[in-house]
Amino acid sequence: MELIPKLPVAEWISDATDWLTDTFEFLFDFVKNDFGDFIEFFAESLLMQIPIWLFIAVVAVLAFFVSKKRIGLPVFVIFGLWFIQNQELWEELMNTFTLVIFASLISVIIGVPFGIWMAKNKFVETILTPVLDFMQTMPAFVYLIPAVAFFSIGMVPGVFASVIFATPPTVRFTNLGIRQVSHELIEASDAFGTTGAQKLFKVQLPMAKKTIMAGINQTVMLALSMVVIASMIGAKGLGQTVITGLQRADVGTGFVAGLGIVILAIIIDRFTQNLNTQRGDQS
Amino acid sequence: MPVVQVKNLSKIFGKNSKKATRLLDEGLSKDEILKKTGNTVGVNRASFDVEEGEIFVIMGLSGSGKSTLVRLVNRLIEPTEGSVLIDGKDLAAMDSKSLREVRREKLSMVFQRFGLFPHRTVLENAEFGLEIQGMDKEERKKKAQKSLELVGLGDYVNQYPGQLSGGMQQRVGLARALANDPEVLLMDEAFSALDPLIRKEMQDELLELQESMKKTILFITHDLDEALRIGDRIALMKDGRIVQIGTPEEILVNPANDYVEKFVQDVDRSKVLTAENIMKRPETVDIEKHGPRTALERMRKEGLSSIYVTDAKRRLYGYVTADDVSDATKEEVKDLKSILRTEVPKVDKTTSMHEIFNIIHDTPVPIAVMEDEKLVGIIVRGAVIAALAGNEVNINGIDS
Incomplete structure (x- = not known):
């Protein structure tokens, strides 16, 4: 045991991160500044400018149609959102919502193509599977460290850390969904002379849609679960209020902000789940 | 080729x-x-x-x-x-x-488990092959519709495959294959x-x-x-x-x-074999040339109780029975016409054995097998039974 000294793995990682930070500084700076500005603009100049009553009304109406004209979800939306604004957490909610939206969007944009690649190529699947395992099981706090190194503090590193943590389900479910398409349908598609792209867009993706949407739902939920953690590096939102509550040992504040996150989570979850219907389903 | x-x-x-x-x-x-x-x-x-x-x-x-x-x-x-x-x-x-x-x-293919796309309507399924070829939307719709009508599903275009029975689903599969022509x-x-x-x-x-x-x-x-x-x-x-x-x-x-x-x-051989497979070469007499005496002679030789009567071109006139012929010889009748029986059990040579069953059941004489109004063979009851048992069958109507 003594023959091999402690390997300087930590040093290697640090060095690699430093090197990345220096080498790609222009890129990180660009993302940090321009993307950061855009996120801020989206949250503060768009979402927060909408009158609260109008925002709640629009979401409630959408909920009504999304849940196939049932009344439960809209009622929940109205009471939930009203409660959050009543607790004077509206700005925090908008910030959190922005973080979740951007993190999820980026996750899906990255995740779906990788999932397709994985489904089409056995080798890629072999390589990516442990990488995905790694991404999901590594404690989420660890991502905060390079995130800060690359993007300093604020919303952008929050989004970055959330994307790493939230992307795997989309990749996995896309892969699964495509691989689940029955052999006979693939044969049918081939027998009619489809190109690879035609097969993908006309058969595999439509057939896998339900599974992919389930993956996206998971991704959104994971992104939301990163909100509190991301607020440790300065991402604005409900998470920050929770942290404040923690630091001051103020149970009430922490609980109310936590409740806000739960309400947001339920609304987003029901929305994404109800959007997940497939043509030709028997129901 | x-x-x-x-x-x-x-x-x-x-x-x-x-x-x-x-x-x-x-x-x-x-x-x-x-x-x-x-x-x-x-x-x-x-x-x-x-x-x-x-x-x-x-x-x-x-x-x-x-x-x-x-x-x-x-x-x-x-x-x-x-x-x-x-x-x-x-x-x-x-x-x-x-x-x-x-x-x-x-090439178009029809699959055992239908291979229909559940997320596409019946029409969209039928369109699939044409869509892949990049055919114009209106045109392919028209062709797919026509193809669906061909298989009797013209009214189901907007259904999804999951809403149809197995037989109907396979019709869609067939229509999809045929739409490509x-x-x-x-x-x-x-x-x-x-x-x-x-x-x-x-x-x-x-x-x-x-x-x-x-x-x-x-x-x-x-x-x-x-x-x-x-x-x-x-x-x-x-x-x-x-x-x-x-x-x-x-x-x-x-x-x-x-x-x-x-x-x-x-x-079940009765569904496959036709009259042609089990018929025998017929013994006949010529209505122009032969009289009762020849007919009797032939029947005696072959051990028959009746014989078919044709002309030189094998056009069928009817049959005569041994009893009638024997009476006619005694009465010195020269012609077969007066004792000719014309109620002949006839089948075409493509008739399936299944149908022959019903006919042979209540006919006293062998069945006449016809092709273009001509007598090409006869079927006796024994041949039907033998064929069902799986032996002594010939392909071309020639005795084995």
Whole structure:
């Protein structure tokens, strides 16, 4: 045991991160500044400018149609959102919502193509599977460290850390969904002379849609679960209020902000789940 | 030229197929090769031609390699050896682009479990092949609609496959294949997943469609009755090898080996054999030349109780019985016309044995088998029973 000294793995990682930070500084700076500005603009100049009553009304109406004209979800939306604004957490909610939206969007944009690649190529699947395992099981706090190194503090590193943590389900479910398409349908598609792209867009993706949407739902939920953690590096939102509550040992504040996150989570979850219907389903 | 030519086609699954191929050359069986190399022989040196407009049935039990064979024909499975020629062009030599072209334009496939896309409506399913070809939306809709009407589903265009019964789903599968207007239709156990009544209905419908379409159809089945019903020619497969190719009659009547014979033993022959297969050469007398005396002479010689009367061109006039003739000779009648009986049980030579049953039951004389108003043979009760028992059947109406 003594023959091999402690390997300087930590040093290697640090060095690699430093090197990345220096080498790609222009890129990180660009993302940090321009993307950061855009996120801020989206949250503060768009979402927060909408009158609260109008925002709640629009979401409630959408909920009504999304849940196939049932009344439960809209009622929940109205009471939930009203409660959050009543607790004077509206700005925090908008910030959190922005973080979740951007993190999820980026996750899906990255995740779906990788999932397709994985489904089409056995080798890629072999390589990516442990990488995905790694991404999901590594404690989420660890991502905060390079995130800060690359993007300093604020919303952008929050989004970055959330994307790493939230992307795997989309990749996995896309892969699964495509691989689940029955052999006979693939044969049918081939027998009619489809190109690879035609097969993908006309058969595999439509057939896998339900599974992919389930993956996206998971991704959104994971992104939301990163909100509190991301607020440790300065991402604005409900998470920050929770942290404040923690630091001051103020149970009430922490609980109310936590409740806000739960309400947001339920609304987003029901929305994404109800959007997940497939043509030709028997129901 | 045959539309589909299959030459020496082999498929060996698994790695190191070369060794297995060599063992095939040495004549080892599928089981022996599996034991020695771990390779499964899918298809073993299959050769056949499918002529334009015929229904060629490949029939075999599960594991006989018939499904592999049909997938080799449109190269869904890559062959290990041999070639498939569609319109004289070798499929195996094609790059993926020309292969796609052939699949789009010349070959369409119908699948056992229908292979319909559940997220597409019936119309969109039927459109699929045309859509892949990049056909204009309006035009392909029109063609798909027409194709669906052809199979009797014109009113179901907006349904989803999941809302239809099995038989209707397979009609959609058929319509989808026909919408492309392919030269060759590959049907892989197309009716096997349907219940027997619907299956028969679909078979009838296919035959009816075929009357007008005259497509070249390669039909795969494990059901011999189905093969005999719809096939113009049948190839029987066992262990990846084609053991016999022939018309339904040829296979029933002259099984190439024990395997085929065993196979056809259980077939309901009455549905397959026709009058032609069981008729005998008729003994006749000529109404112009012969009188009662000749008729009596002939009947005595052959041990008959009646004899058919024709003219020189074998046009049938009727029959005379031994009793009548014997009376006529005593009364010195010179002509057969006065004692001629004209209520003759007649069947066309293509009549199935099934129908002959009903006729032969209550007729005192042998049945006259006709072709173009001419007497070509007779059927006696004994021949029907013998044929059902599976022996003494002849193919061409000549005594065996």
